[in-house]
Amino acid sequence: MRKLIVAGNWKMNTSVADGVELAKKISAYAEQKNLPAGKEIVIAPPFTHLASVAAAINPNKVILAAQDCAATTNGAYTGEVSASMLKGIGVKAVILGHSERRQYFKENSEILLKKIKLALAEGLDVIFCIGETKEQREAGANLYNNVIKAQLVDTVFTLTADEFKKIIIAYEPVWAIGTGLTATPEQAQEIHEMIRKAIADNFGKAVADDTTILYGGSCKASNAAEIFAKKDVDGGLIGGASLKADDFGKIIDAR
Numbered sequence: 706m707r708k709l710i711v712a713g714n715w716k717m718n719t720s721v722a723d724g725v726e727l728a729k730k731i732s733a734y735a736e737q738k739n740l741p742a743g744k745e746i747v748i749a750p751p752f753t754h755l756a757s758v759a760a761a762i763n764p765n766k767v768i769l770a771a772q773d774c775a776a777t778t779n780g781a782y783t784g785e786v787s788a789s790m791l792k793g794i795g796v797k798a799v800i801l802g803h804s805e806r807r808q809y810f811k812e813n814s815e816i817l818l819k820k821i822k823l824a825l826a827e828g829l830d831v832i833f834c835i836g837e838t839k840e841q842r843e844a845g846a847n848l849y850n851n852v853i854k855a856q857l858v859d860t861v862f863t864l865t866a867d868e869f870k871k872i873i874i875a876y877e878p879v880w881a882i883g884t885g886l887t888a889t890p891e892q893a894q895e896i897h898e899m900i901r902k903a904i905a906d907n908f909g910k911a912v913a914d915d916t917t918i919l920y921g922g923s924c925k926a927s928n929a930a931e932i933f934a935k936k937d938v939d940g941g942l943i944g945g946a947s948l949k950a951d952d953f954g955k956i957i958d959a960r
């Protein structure tokens with residue numbers, strides 16, 4: 706079902722104690738707002754925080770997500786955290802394909818597809834991030850549209866339509882992440898529309914109309930409303946501005 710989602714990606718920030726406090730404030734905010742059906746709040750704290758945060762939030766009001774999961778099932782993979790382990794502590798969703806994972810940890814489509822399938826097999830929703838770099842944007846629309854489409858074709862477009870229904874797409878232009886540069890509402894809409902059309906071409910219009918497509922990249926309280934007002938933008942994946950409950954609350958209220 707197409708939803709309106711505001712998701713906070715905390716990245717590698719906050720102590721466990723501070724993270725639990727932040728999560729409690731967001732949960733209390735969600736309870737007090739009594740959000741309409743179809744509007745959801747997601748938070749993605751670091752792995753170390755997940756169990757404590759799971760115990761601190763109202764799971765009916767805030768969806769707990771992880772920022773990554775392993776590309777393998779349990780076993781001899783030192784340092785990894787599997788999708789089944791995440792599920793076991795109350796995690797409901799996972800962010801995959803974030804540009805920081807692609808850039809710093811060399812995650813490519815092949816690895817990401819393995820992660821996606823394992824997450825789906827555990828019943829987790831997947832927030833799948835795609836987007837072009839600054840150089841790709843500057844090379845022109847033909848190139849960046851093809852880059853974004855390829856990120857879909859090589860991964861989530863190989864799923865069945867039923868599997869794809871558990872995928873939330875996050876369009877995150879890499880040049881806008883953590884840079885203070887934001888896509889204009891028109892730039893965001895142009896890409897979201899292109900993504901929805903690509904989904905329609907692959908899975909049919911009904912699936913495309915039902916897909917939630919988030920925008921991410923320096924989205925904050927001051928610009929969220931105009932971006933979220935665009936017809937193909939179904940909310941946001943928020944980094945820096947999700948670390949302060951007040952700011953995150955204003956973004957939740959933006960639409």
Ligand code: PEP
Binds near residue numbers: 944
């Ligand atoms: C992100 O990392 O997903 C993100 C959108 O970050 P920021 O909002 O800080 O640009």
